[in-house]
Amino acid sequence: MSGSVGIVTTQFAEFDVELRLESGRLLGPLTLAYETYGELNADRSNVILVAHAWTGDAHAAGKNTPDDRKPGWWDDMIGPGKVLDTDRYFVLCSNVIGSCKGSTGPTSTNPRTGKPYNLTFPVLMVRDMVRAQKLLLDRLGIDSLLTVIGGSMGAMQALEWSILYPEMVRSIIPIAGTGRTSPMAIALNALARQAIFNDPLWKKGNYKPEHPPADGLALGRAVGHISFLSDVSMQLKFGRRFSARHGQFDFFGQFEIERYLDYNGASFVDRFDTNAFLYLAKALDLYDVAWNFESLEEALDQLRCPSLWFAFTSDWLYTPSQTEEVVTVLRKLGKPVAYHLIESDYGHDSFLVEPEKFTPKVVEFLQRLD
Amino acid sequence: MSGSVGIVTTQFAEFDVELRLESGRLLGPLTLAYETYGELNADRSNVILVAHAWTGDAHAAGKNTPDDRKPGWWDDMIGPGKVLDTDRYFVLCSNVIGSCKGSTGPTSTNPRTGKPYNLTFPVLMVRDMVRAQKLLLDRLGIDSLLTVIGGSMGAMQALEWSILYPEMVRSIIPIAGTGRTSPMAIALNALARQAIFNDPLWKKGNYKPEHPPADGLALGRAVGHISFLSDVSMQLKFGRRFSARHGQFDFFGQFEIERYLDYNGASFVDRFDTNAFLYLAKALDLYDVAWNFESLEEALDQLRCPSLWFAFTSDWLYTPSQTEEVVTVLRKLGKPVAYHLIESDYGHDSFLVEPEKFTPKVVEFLQRLD
Numbered sequence: 001m002s003g004s005v006g007i008v009t010t011q012f013a014e015f016d017v018e019l020r021l022e023s024g025r026l027l028g029p030l031t032l033a034y035e036t037y038g039e040l041n042a043d044r045s046n047v048i049l050v051a052h053a054w055t056g057d058a059h060a061a062g063k064n065t066p067d068d069r070k071p072g073w074w075d076d077m078i079g080p081g082k083v084l085d086t087d088r089y090f091v092l093c094s095n096v097i098g099s100c101k102g103s104t105g106p107t108s109t110n111p112r113t114g115k116p117y118n119l120t121f122p123v124l125m126v127r128d129m130v131r132a133q134k135l136l137l138d139r140l141g142i143d144s145l146l147t148v149i150g151g152s153m154g155a156m157q158a159l160e161w162s163i164l165y166p167e168m169v170r171s172i173i174p175i176a177g178t179g180r181t182s183p184m185a186i187a188l189n190a191l192a193r194q195a196i197f198n199d200p201l202w203k204k205g206n207y208k209p210e211h212p213p214a215d216g217l218a219l220g221r222a223v224g225h226i227s228f229l230s231d232v233s234m235q236l237k238f239g240r241r242f243s244a245r246h247g248q249f250d251f252f253g254q255f256e257i258e259r260y261l262d263y264n265g266a267s268f269v270d271r272f273d274t275n276a277f278l279y280l281a282k283a284l285d286l287y288d289v290a291w292n293f294e295s296l297e298e299a300l301d302q303l304r305c306p307s308l309w310f311a312f313t314s315d316w317l318y319t320p321s322q323t324e325e326v327v328t329v330l331r332k333l334g335k336p337v338a339y340h341l342i343e344s345d346y347g348h349d350s351f352l353v354e355p356e357k358f359t360p361k362v363v364e365f366l367q368r369l370d
Numbered sequence: 371m372s373g374s375v376g377i378v379t380t381q382f383a384e385f386d387v388e389l390r391l392e393s394g395r396l397l398g399p400l401t402l403a404y405e406t407y408g409e410l411n412a413d414r415s416n417v418i419l420v421a422h423a424w425t426g427d428a429h430a431a432g433k434n435t436p437d438d439r440k441p442g443w444w445d446d447m448i449g450p451g452k453v454l455d456t457d458r459y460f461v462l463c464s465n466v467i468g469s470c471k472g473s474t475g476p477t478s479t480n481p482r483t484g485k486p487y488n489l490t491f492p493v494l495m496v497r498d499m500v501r502a503q504k505l506l507l508d509r510l511g512i513d514s515l516l517t518v519i520g521g522s523m524g525a526m527q528a529l530e531w532s533i534l535y536p537e538m539v540r541s542i543i544p545i546a547g548t549g550r551t552s553p554m555a556i557a558l559n560a561l562a563r564q565a566i567f568n569d570p571l572w573k574k575g576n577y578k579p580e581h582p583p584a585d586g587l588a589l590g591r592a593v594g595h596i597s598f599l600s601d602v603s604m605q606l607k608f609g610r611r612f613s614a615r616h617g618q619f620d621f622f623g624q625f626e627i628e629r630y631l632d633y634n635g636a637s638f639v640d641r642f643d644t645n646a647f648l649y650l651a652k653a654l655d656l657y658d659v660a661w662n663f664e665s666l667e668e669a670l671d672q673l674r675c676p677s678l679w680f681a682f683t684s685d686w687l688y689t690p691s692q693t694e695e696v697v698t699v700l701r702k703l704g705k706p707v708a709y710h711l712i713e714s715d716y717g718h719d720s721f722l723v724e725p726e727k728f729t730p731k732v733v734e735f736l737q738r739l740d
Binding site: 119187190234254282288 | 558601605
C-alpha cells in the first residue's frame with residue numbers, strides 16, 4: 001500500500017430523463033453521486049469503474065474532510081501506487097440508484113408529488129442501477145472501461161455491465177459474487193425485512209427521517225452482519241466470551257458476539273436509511289443474470305471480455321459454488337476467464353478484510369490489459 | 371418402519387423439592403411431563419431415554435387422541451419393530467424444565483407469588499434439565515439407562531447424562547450435537563431474542579397468554595428455521611420460485627422461501643410460548659460440557675460408557691467439526707467411541723428428516739449393548 005488520494009469531493013450529476021426500469025416503470029429525473037480519483041488520460045482509455053456493495057456509497061477512497069475519522073470504504077485498494085493505481089488509472093465510483101447516499105432513491109423527493117417517494121419508489125433490479133451508471137459515463141464522455149470491479153452487489157454490477165454494454169467493457173473483476181441470489185440469501189434478507197416490517201415506527205415506510213424504525217433496522221442489519229461473517233471468524237474474534245459487564249445467569253446478559261451485533265446494528269441506523277436498505281435488499285433478491293434471457297448460457301454469451309473471478313472459502317452467503325456455476329458456463333462458452341478460490345476465514349466480508357490475498361492477481365490482470 | 375405405539379397419554383410427575391440450579395438459585399416444586407412406550411422388564415434394564423430438542427416435548431411417539439393429525443415428533447423411530455423397538459425396550463421421553471409443554475417453566479405459577487414466573491424464572495443450563503430428569507427416573511425406580519439418545523439439544527442432554535451420572539448410563543447416542551455452542555449459533559439466537567424484545571407486545575415477558583408477541587416470536591422462529599435448513603435443501607425445495615400470488619416487482623411480493631418461513635413462524639406461535647422459547651435459547655447458548663470442570667478433557671473423562679455420535683455434512687449450525695472436537699478428545703482419553711459423518715442435504719434437521727441414513731448404525735449399536 002502507498003499514498004492516499006487525499007481530500008476528495010463527492011460530485012452530483014443530474015439527469016433530466018425518465019429511465020425505463022426492468023419493471024416497466026419510469027424513474028426520473030435522476031441524480032447520481034460519484035467520486036473520481038486520478039486523471040483521465042488523453043484517449044480516455046484508463047477508466048476503472050468501482051461498483052459498491054449493499055450499504056456502500058460513492059466515497060470509495062480518500063477523505064471528504066481532513067477531520068474524517070476514516071477514509072472511503074476501499075481506500076486500501078485505491079490511491080497512488082495502490083492496486084487501483086491513481087497515478088495510472090482514472091477510478092470512478094458512483095452511488096447506485098435506490099440507495100440513500102446522494103443518488104436517487106426512496107428518500108428522494110418524487111417530483112410528481114413534492115414528497116419523498118418512500119414506498120412509491122419503484123422496485124429496482126441491479127440491471128437498472130447499471131443503466132443509470134451508463135448515463136453518468138455518457139455525461140463524462142467515457143465510452144470504454146478498462147475494468148469494472150466490485151465485491152458482492154458490486155460483483156453483480158460488474159457482470160451486468162459486461163452483459164449489457166459488451167462494446168464498452170474491456171474486462172470485469174467480480175469478487176464474492178453470484179449469478180443469481182440463492183434461496184438462503186433470500187431467506188436471510190427476508191428476516192431483515194420482517195424485522196423492519198415488525199417495527200411500529202416503520203409505518204409502511206412513512207416514518208419521519210428523524211424517527212426511523214431504529215430497532216427494526218438495527219436488527220435487520222445484524223442479520224446481514226452475521227451472513228457477512230463466518231463461523232471461524234466469529235470463533236477467532238469472540239469465541240464464547242461473556243460480556244464482562246453481565247452475569248452469565250442474567251436473563252439479559254450478553255455474550256461478546258451479541259454486544260458486537262447490537263453495537264454495529266445501532267450505529268448503522270445513524271448512517272443508513274431504512275427504506276433504501278429494503279429496496280436494495282429486494283434488488284439483491286431479484287438478482288439473476290439470466291433475467292430476460294432464455295438461459296444462463298444466453299446471458300453469459302453476451303460477454304465479450306476477459307473476466308477475473310474471486311470467491312472465498314468461508315463465504316456461506318454467496319458460496320464459491322455460486323461463482324463456479326458462472327465460471328463453468330463462461331468456460332464452456334469459450335470466454336477467457338480466470339477464477340481463484342481464496343482461502344480466507346472472513347466469510348463474505350473477506351474482500352474487504354483481506355484484500356491482500358487476491359490483489360496480486362488483480363494487479364497482474366490489469367497489467368496484461370494495458 | 372413398523373407399527374405404532376398407538377394412543378398414549380402424557381403423564382405428569384410432581385416433585386416437592388427445591389432443585390439447586392447451576393446458577394445457585396433454587397427451583398421448586400417441579401412438575402415433569404413424560405410419556406413411556408413399551409414395558410419395563412423385570413430387572414429394569416431395558417430403559418431408553420429419548421431427549422428432545424429446543425421446541426420438542428414429551429410426546430415423542432403415537433397419538434394422544436385418535437383424531438390427532440400427526441403422531442409424536444420421533445414416531446419414525448419409536449414403536450414395535452422400529453429402531454427404538456417398544457417390543458424390547460421401555461422408551462421414556464420427558465419434557466425439559468424451562469419449556470412450556472407440561473414441565474415447570476416460565477409459564478408455570480410461582481408458588482411464592484401465585485403468579486406466572488415469566489422473567490422471574492431462573493436462567494437454566496442443560497445440566498439443570500438433566501438433574502430434573504434424574505428425579506423422574508428415581509421416582510420410576512429406574513437406576514440404569516441402556517442408552518440416552520437425542521438430536522441437537524437432545525444430544526447435549528445425552529452427553530450431560532453420561533458426565534453427571536456415569537454409574538447409571540450404559541451408553542449415549544448424541545446426534546447433531548456439540549460440546550459447546552459456537553458464537554455463530556449464539557449470534558443466530560441473539561437475532562431471535564432481539565426479534566422478540568423488539569415486539570411491543572412482549573412487555574418484558576409480562577404479556578397475557580392470549581396476547582403473545584406473535585410477530586416477534588414468529589420472526590424468532592424463522593431465524594431458527596433457517597439455521598436448521600441448508601443452502602442445498604432450500605435450493606431443492608424452493609429454488610428461486612416467486613410466489614404465484616405476487617408480482618416480482620411488488621414491494622411486498624414474496625419468494626416461496628419467504629412464504630414458507632412466514633407460514634411456519636405464524637403457526638409456531640400457536641404451539642409454543644415466547645418466554646419458554648427465550649429461556650431454552652439461553653440454555654442452548656450457555657451450553658458447554660466443560661462448564662464447572664477444569665477442561666474439556668476433565669469433563670469428558672467422567673464418561674464411562676460407549677458413545678455413538680452422528681454429524682451431518684450440511685449442518686452449519688452444529689457443524690461436524692464441533693462433534694469431531696468432542697470425539698477426538700474421547701478417543702484420546704481411550705473411551706470407546708464410534709463416530710459417523712452422514713452425507714445429507716437437510717442441514718441440522720437431517721436427524722428428523724432422514725433418520726434412515728443413520729438408524730442402521732443405531733440398531734447395531736443397541737444390539738451389541740444387550
